[in-house]
Amino acid sequence: MNFCSDNVTGVSPAIMAALSAANDGPAMPYGSDPVSQRLEAKFSELFETSVTVFPVATGSAANALALSVMTPPFGAVYCLTESHINADECGAPEFFTGGAKLIPLTGVDGKLPAATLAATLARAGAGVVHHVQPAIVSLTQATEAGTVYSPDEVLEIAGVAQDHDLKVHMDGARFANAVVSLGCTPAAVTWQAGVDVLSFGATKNGAMAAEAVVFFNRDLAETFHYRRKRGGHLWSKMRFLSAQLEAYIADDLWLKNAAHANHMAAKLAAGLAELPGANLCFPVEANEIFVKLSPEVIAALHQQGFQFYRWDNDIIRLVTAFNTREEDVAAFLAVAQRHSDLALGVG
Amino acid sequence: MNFCSDNVTGVSPAIMAALSAANDGPAMPYGSDPVSQRLEAKFSELFETSVTVFPVATGSAANALALSVMTPPFGAVYCLTESHINADECGAPEFFTGGAKLIPLTGVDGKLPAATLAATLARAGAGVVHHVQPAIVSLTQATEAGTVYSPDEVLEIAGVAQDHDLKVHMDGARFANAVVSLGCTPAAVTWQAGVDVLSFGATKNGAMAAEAVVFFNRDLAETFHYRRKRGGHLWSKMRFLSAQLEAYIADDLWLKNAAHANHMAAKLAAGLAELPGANLCFPVEANEIFVKLSPEVIAALHQQGFQFYRWDNDIIRLVTAFNTREEDVAAFLAVAQRHSDLALGVG
Amino acid sequence: MNFCSDNVTGVSPAIMAALSAANDGPAMPYGSDPVSQRLEAKFSELFETSVTVFPVATGSAANALALSVMTPPFGAVYCLTESHINADECGAPEFFTGGAKLIPLTGVDGKLPAATLAATLARAGAGVVHHVQPAIVSLTQATEAGTVYSPDEVLEIAGVAQDHDLKVHMDGARFANAVVSLGCTPAAVTWQAGVDVLSFGATKNGAMAAEAVVFFNRDLAETFHYRRKRGGHLWSKMRFLSAQLEAYIADDLWLKNAAHANHMAAKLAAGLAELPGANLCFPVEANEIFVKLSPEVIAALHQQGFQFYRWDNDIIRLVTAFNTREEDVAAFLAVAQRHSDLALGVG
């Protein structure tokens, strides 16, 4: 009954099995093993285009390393104030880029309006020596608000970016949830929509510790392996990182896992929407729910053993995952219902 | 029959079992899980003193993060030219320290003579604004040459370091092999000998991807967790990192694994020492052997399917591991023997 | 007739004379010359307390080096969006601090409300590993809007800062103009109001290229000389940097120069305030004026040879300096008056 985050979950059985299978006999290190060697072909197939792929163990590493090859140290990275790269990585992007500046912008329902980006870039001072130079726009898909950019929305932002010679990064910590939600191909919402580099998340959706940095713009990948190494992110026993990713994208595991998480979130959201006094803060399009509840109801839920984060006095976040149980959702809603009724004197 | 490195091995069964066990139910992320919570007590017990411990996934991360809290950006790190931090981490120490300078020194049998350090520090320009400021001496234990510092040798170096206000770092990627070789306690060759911070390796000795940064000088640890996070080295599902380390030090697994590797190396070394025309380059005190062989013998070994790295035209490195099979050692020696005899026209 | 900035001016005659005087015979380098040696005593007298002082040649260097000793690389620096450190130094603070994050806040009349800082810090996540850690608040005095913080205003902000263990930095590129405007002692609006480190500007007010980083909190200065050197900001012929600063604070030159600049700004502002259709954007309290004028009037002024920067379509910035001539101010106002009348069909 832990709705704190999708990172409180363990590892998908298929991924655990892949780790065991990879542990058979010796293998050359640093990516020279067979699993690692075939990873790029598999991701290229998945994305319907030739891509360059680098596995790393954490989302912060994926994002920060990706950004580090997309901007000079004096560059500007446009992102939402609440984006993970700006708010939750303790300055990892600044560290890996050698001091680039993240420009925090204000979104709507967790999404960056293309017009906001355009207006900001119009005054950014490109070419003027006193100002950091526009380099990257970074989008989060699914967003920090649990919403999802449509391919058209990404395309529009990427268009603005291209007009100003910016590169487009997508933080896909919950990319699977977005793809499932959209019902589109992975290609449609990435390179076909103008994305240059994707942080393709797996950890939150069933892996132990694995993310893939996927380069659609392969020229940008040129120095990545040196930067990954000096960041301490090149595993010697790389097969155990690659095996997670291979299993993750095999047999649609990643989509199945995300579909379940999204389904549980939809159930939760539907139940919450009917509660008297409850208000969903954003459209629920992936596996995160932000809901306004009375403090009494929140307290009651905590008391009943449900775990979740409080965003504000009367707003909580609920995150579902690949292994969220339907009965836990039902139990949560039942308690919330009972105490909402009580709070309103209904019962 | 792969003697390339101890990182070509897989994962010890006990550690794989611990990973499976850790995958039972949800757990709070970022180190708030029960396994991570009890790790510090276990390491404190192991080292017979209260320590602060941070798990990370790679040795480069362990070293670079450790150094980053021991030197200012304008500091000097004294180490051997061939040390991993200087030669094999693509500049990770420079990156994490914000540009500290590694001062490469010349060793004897892979070890830094205390007198060399003393002579260097006497001319280092401490307090003079034009020069980087002496901050750290870093030792590798077991060394890159397969030798081992005795506690007295460490103590002597640490004494010089303390005379010049330097901190002492130990790169223990093969720390287990050194401890087994010395037959001493882990405490005796670390904090009791003046070491401030230890990179305690596990990956090369049976873990999947796990190292512990162990602070004996706990004041130095103050900012480590922020630096680990911004380096992208804080796992969300931290329990899977901690579980490897817990299993690694449980039931003396780390010592048993290292004892086997050292034993295999001793066997190999003994056999090689008797070969006509072969010369061991350094005393074999841990699990690495550097041996001079005729190019013909080297070629024959490669042809027979043995894998190992060539250090020079007529020098090869052989590394044994926790799971090196005795029959592979015997087979290697047999081929080497046969071709050495042939080369000398003995057969 | 150049009102673009106070940096379009040349050097005050007294400072030029000091440079010539300093050029008499040899002198030991890097600050061991007599002028540099006595600088700290003179600044201590000026500020009525013992201070540590480091001359540098540019304001960006002064600010970035000052910040670099006040925050760890994972720190947060709170400042206004339009502050020079955030908007006009091409990322120098990020570079010198090793990647600290500048948090842009919204001000009122160019000043940071203490309540805004307090509200921001209340949600900053101090002690939480995912977030950059609150380290510094930086104020600009006089502000980028041409206004001035009173000692009480500084004190209130510093109080909030101290409650959250932040250090207080003051960017005093136009500090002289602020002190003259306030009619207070330099002490009253700096250390007596809680400022830890001041970038004491001279270049904009008559020096060739000289700023002093003044530490009231002298413990913070400990590593500054190494950082200045590795930033390439330690002059070998330091006497020529120190001589500028010595002459600048001798005989109240700095205050006289600023008084003239402020007086010219007040004249301009008074004249502009009476123009039909003109609007001063902010109170004019130092030597900068932001005024809204019709585009026709702006065009006419440019056509008549007046130089100034356009902030927006109908807003211009005028900056006066130590050597702004009264007749230029009068000429500017005459042209503005004539064309404002024309624009309104008055004439």
Added chain:
Amino acid sequence: MNFCSDNVTGVSPAIMAALSAANDGPAMPYGSDPVSQRLEAKFSELFETSVTVFPVATGSAANALALSVMTPPFGAVYCLTESHINADECGAPEFFTGGAKLIPLTGVDGKLPAATLAATLARAGAGVVHHVQPAIVSLTQATEAGTVYSPDEVLEIAGVAQDHDLKVHMDGARFANAVVSLGCTPAAVTWQAGVDVLSFGATKNGAMAAEAVVFFNRDLAETFHYRRKRGGHLWSKMRFLSAQLEAYIADDLWLKNAAHANHMAAKLAAGLAELPGANLCFPVEANEIFVKLSPEVIAALHQQGFQFYRWDNDIIRLVTAFNTREEDVAAFLAVAQRHSDLALGVG
């Protein structure tokens, strides 16, 4: 009677006059003034090719900024152990390059043998992810030993560099002394010999604080102005930096100044060579002399008021400059002669 360094001197009268002349009326800042605008043409004429030029105030800034655009953060910079960039800049190159590694090599008479560079590069591990990647060779001209590379020597080193895709940097803090010594054109020993970027020194040879970073390989200059700005090295009143350089290269001032310094050094060297018990450590080819003298003679010279640095117990360094007086040289030699005779019981 100060032979400590050429930076103990003041400013050449012609340069002081140029500073005064530049102080006439307002000028646009940051290099938009007329003096700065014409500088590139003048340097292009001087070097007989189109160059890109950036003035900065210090040699450390010139070197570190130059290197920062020639190497990635994971690059290797080959230089002599005693080179200024490696030994005397407190890590400025590491700072500005984002952590590149300086590889200290051993020279002969202060010069890097091409064969040493070639042998080092043969084992550098280009393309191997574990190693920093060869990026730059940096030569000092005149050298730290007071010797001078011939155009052929530079050409040979540059040839090795090009074979390995390295860029060639020349630290020309005493470039004028080298050119005068060689009697060649500035072009012959720079771009015609394969140099990509030159730190063209002026401070040590008569300027107040001015160096020019000269790009022969102009593509490398692309991001320099942003890096200079964020390093705090862009002067607002840039005309005063440019005016020094303009005067320095006008009317052969730079060559005349260096010719005098070299001439004085030759006089000193000739006199010292004849002293009983004295030994010149290196050929005296520019304006620095390293000489072995008995400690008694050294003590006597100090006692007589001569100032110079002691390199070792019985080795001193003497540096002559553009304004070294012939009588001081004679006086120095007279005292040295007298005490050398005494020491040997000759007198």
